[in-house]
Amino acid sequence: MTFAQFSRRESLSPGDICREMLEGHRESIKTKKEHTAVRNLELILAATLAVSNQKGFQAMSMRDLSLASGLSMGALYDYFSSKEELLEMIQATGRRLTRRVLERGIEGIDDPVARLTAAIRTHVYLSEALQAWFFFSYMEARHLGEEEKEKAKQSELYTEGVLSEIIAQGQAAGVFAPLDRHLAAAMIKAMLQDWYLKRWKYAGRRVGVDRYADFVVQMALSFCLSGGGADASGEITL
């Protein structure tokens, strides 16, 4: 699978995403007509990500957002009741989307090596398609309330759990070495995150998304298959 193939398979246009966002928050959005609501959500979303990813969500004022989106202050508040709710809406939609796409990306693949490969590629490609969104979610998670912050952590643990389970599967099949699968999953996750957090670095080096995905797959498999060479040192699997 390449990024081009992934893009064709998944429908991740701003319109699609905002329609999903609308469905998830229909009760708190005052605008009735779907078409209008989706169009304005697109404007709000694009503006929020653009401004926030440059100066931070806290530093973005509602006046900034009004200017960047082309909507008046009053109109903005037809879509959320407070700045904090806007933040939560974006985060919640991102979590749902990630979960769904990731599940779809690995379903039906049983071979551990192929399944781990698919999970990694799907995550890298998804974060490429929604780079601004992923960056935003990562950097602004700390500004959420306690309750929502907990959900963000659970979401991170979910992704890691997917990787960890695949490794366990491979170990049970005798294909992967008996290394600490939780730590291994955490390391793979860290590598996945670097793609959307340090975009400037890879852009400067002209590393494309396919090459990046290849490399992470290679590194993960190399480690899981060989188990860290001679000194796997009897690490407990658990």
Next chain:
Amino acid sequence: MTFAQFSRRESLSPGDICREMLEGHRESIKTKKEHTAVRNLELILAATLAVSNQKGFQAMSMRDLSLASGLSMGALYDYFSSKEELLEMIQATGRRLTRRVLERGIEGIDDPVARLTAAIRTHVYLSEALQAWFFFSYMEARHLGEEEKEKAKQSELYTEGVLSEIIAQGQAAGVFAPLDRHLAAAMIKAMLQDWYLKRWKYAGRRVGVDRYADFVVQMALSFCLSGGGADASGEITL
């Protein structure tokens, strides 16, 4: 080397660091007596990291800082001329410190495997000793001005360059496989950063600093030594 040994070797007490901070910003700090200045810098630093790492630097008001540090608003401004300068002071001191400790941690070690191991361990241990500082520097780098932001990027590239050069050295010696050393260094860096960015995760799983460092070393060496198994696919070393 273990974390305990590292801590004994390096003097990274709040007092030491604030003394260094004072030396680097003597001209802009109004307080004359070193003892007083260092004491108050310690208070300011501890309070800034505590409050900022919880709610973000932007969201921390000067009144928050005054309350948390025990110093009056006026007294705070004897140590910096603006909130932004406080941010820059902390970042600059962290960069200098990281560079110095990292260099000291690998000097005199020539064997590539041992040198890569030392670089990784030193970085993990340093970020453990100054966890709050590292977390702060990472999360707040985007709120710097253009000029300082550039320095932060350079600092990240410097660390990666250290890793990358060690890999090149190992490749020249025929010990490491001919993989893309820049990408490999970036992946190792990503793993190093996860230690101080996702502390809650590792604390919850009772993973200690020594085990973490071990694991990263193992994963990095496994990959560099074996080269990703059969499909290293003729990656250019550059």
Next chain:
DNA sequence: AGAAAAAACTAGCGAGCGTTCGTTTTTTAT
């Protein structure tokens, strides 16, 4: 075309922000 409903707008509120400056307190030196 005209009335009702929906959407969008604007000016302004009170609160809290970063910063300053005249004053008071503490320390140092005679």
Next chain:
DNA sequence: ATAAAAAACGAACGCTCGCTAGTTTTTTCT
């Protein structure tokens, strides 16, 4: 003990913030 120097203080200033209410504009439906 007292005067000079250093350090600490905190009320107040000008501004910008998130948010709202009252009104106007646009769309929908008969």
